Amino acid sequence: MNTNSLQMRCGCCFIIPLAVLRELSQGKLLKAASRTVFQDSFLETQRLRSIREGFRLAMVTTRRSFIAEAVTHAPVERLFDCKHRESLPGALVKSTEKDPFKTVEATTAKVGEFYKTVFGRNSIDNRGMDLISSLNYGVDYQNAFWNGQQMVYGNGDQQIFVDFWRSADVIGHELTHGVTQHESGLRYEGESGALNESISDCFGAVFNQWLNKLPASNEDGWLVGAGIMGPAAKAKGYTCLRDMVDPTSKHCLSPQPDSYDDFDPTGDVHENSGIPNKAFALFARTLGGNAWDAPIKVWYDACTGRHLSSSAAISDFANATLAAAGRWQGADKAKVKDALAKAWADVKVPIAVS
Numbered sequence: 001m002n003t004n005s006l007q008m009r010c011g012c013c014f015i016i017p018l019a020v021l022r023e024l025s026q027g028k029l030l031k032a033a034s035r036t037v038f039q040d041s042f043l044e045t046q047r048l049r050s051i052r053e054g055f056r057l058a059m060v061t062t063r064r065s066f067i068a069e070a071v072t073h074a075p076v077e078r079l080f081d082c083k084h085r086e087s088l089p090g091a092l093v094k095s096t097e098k099d100p101f102k103t104v105e106a107t108t109a110k111v112g113e114f115y116k117t118v119f120g121r122n123s124i125d126n127r128g129m130d131l132i133s134s135l136n137y138g139v140d141y142q143n144a145f146w147n148g149q150q151m152v153y154g155n156g157d158q159q160i161f162v163d164f165w166r167s168a169d170v171i172g173h174e175l176t177h178g179v180t181q182h183e184s185g186l187r188y189e190g191e192s193g194a195l196n197e198s199i200s201d202c203f204g205a206v207f208n209q210w211l212n213k214l215p216a217s218n219e220d221g222w223l224v225g226a227g228i229m230g231p232a233a234k235a236k237g238y239t240c241l242r243d244m245v246d247p248t249s250k251h252c253l254s255p256q257p258d259s260y261d262d263f264d265p266t267g268d269v270h271e272n273s274g275i276p277n278k279a280f281a282l283f284a285r286t287l288g289g290n291a292w293d294a295p296i297k298v299w300y301d302a303c304t305g306r307h308l309s310s311s312a313a314i315s316d317f318a319n320a321t322l323a324a325a326g327r328w329q330g331a332d333k334a335k336v337k338d339a340l341a342k343a344w345a346d347v348k349v350p351i352a353v354s
């Protein structure tokens with residue numbers, strides 16, 4: 001795919017915020033040589049983000065024309081090796097017996113199984129869309145992203161970040177950007193962008209909990225990107241990128257606000273996402289048990305079925321989740337509604353009085 005066709009089709013959503021890449025490229029945490037790698041990754045991420053919006057709008061238009069099609073088939077996985085170039089998708093990988101391809105193939109298949117068994121969804125578009133992953137993107141590229149059509153993983157610098165495919169929640173996060181693209185089509189800016197990011201964090205974290213059988217009470221299950229933290233980051237006390245239970249914590253490389261009172265209108269989509277992230281974690285932990293039961297199913301109901309507009313604000317989403325809780329048919333319905341209303345109140349997000 002050449003640059004022009006990528007510009008036509010790109011709808012890139014990332015795991016690492018631009019602000020973190022910029023800080024690491026300029027700050028005192030790293031030596032000059034290491035800062036250069038982050039500067040390159042910052043510029044490449046900025047370039048990809050700047051061309052995303054045209055593709056999202058194209059998808060919103062296109063998906064409507066496909067709604068009438070009842071084409072369904074089992075998704076096929078395909079892996080590509082970028083061989084450290086920034087050209088997508090790269091060379092088709094024929095043998096996946098060794099890492100990184102072995103792990104990405106297995107974990108991506110598990111994400112598909114998660115969506116099928118928990119939600120009855122057939123792949124990213126619910127019509128069996130093939131799952132395409134490109135690895136070894138760029139030289140020490142410090143990010144992973146969904147580009148509107150496929151997942152792309154960098155290798156990191158092995159100091160701050162190790163290979164981005166090593167964290168199951170990161171793989172779940174990127175694929176969920178694809179699901180959001182095919183459902184609400186949330187714009188990747190402002191409050192809708194924060195929701196887009198939060199939805200990927202929520203489904204990525206719950207996929208990881210489901211995969212490793214972690215109950216909602218286990219705090220490790222709420223860390224985003226714990227598996228991609230490199231030795232230099234860990235030596236500085238950073239154990240994760242984001243913590244959904246405690247978004248402001250110092251152990252987060254990318255701390256976030258955890259209350260709508262602290263919403264930053266100029267903030268990156270990865271910053272304000274801490275507010276709905278915490279609401280979801282509070283909701284799930286108040287209910288107890290497993291987050292892949294009522295909590296994530298209520299979130300899925302709110303995110304799908306055209307219940308959410310592409311320009312939704314955080315309070316719109318909160319109201320959509322409350323409406324979804326009203327549709328919940330479980331025996332714990334009253335408890336679900338109470339826990340959800342309390343979670344949104346705790347993070348100071350205004351909700352409609354029903």
Ligand SMILES: [Zn+2]
Pocket residue numbers: 013014015173177197200
């Ligand atoms: Zn993301």
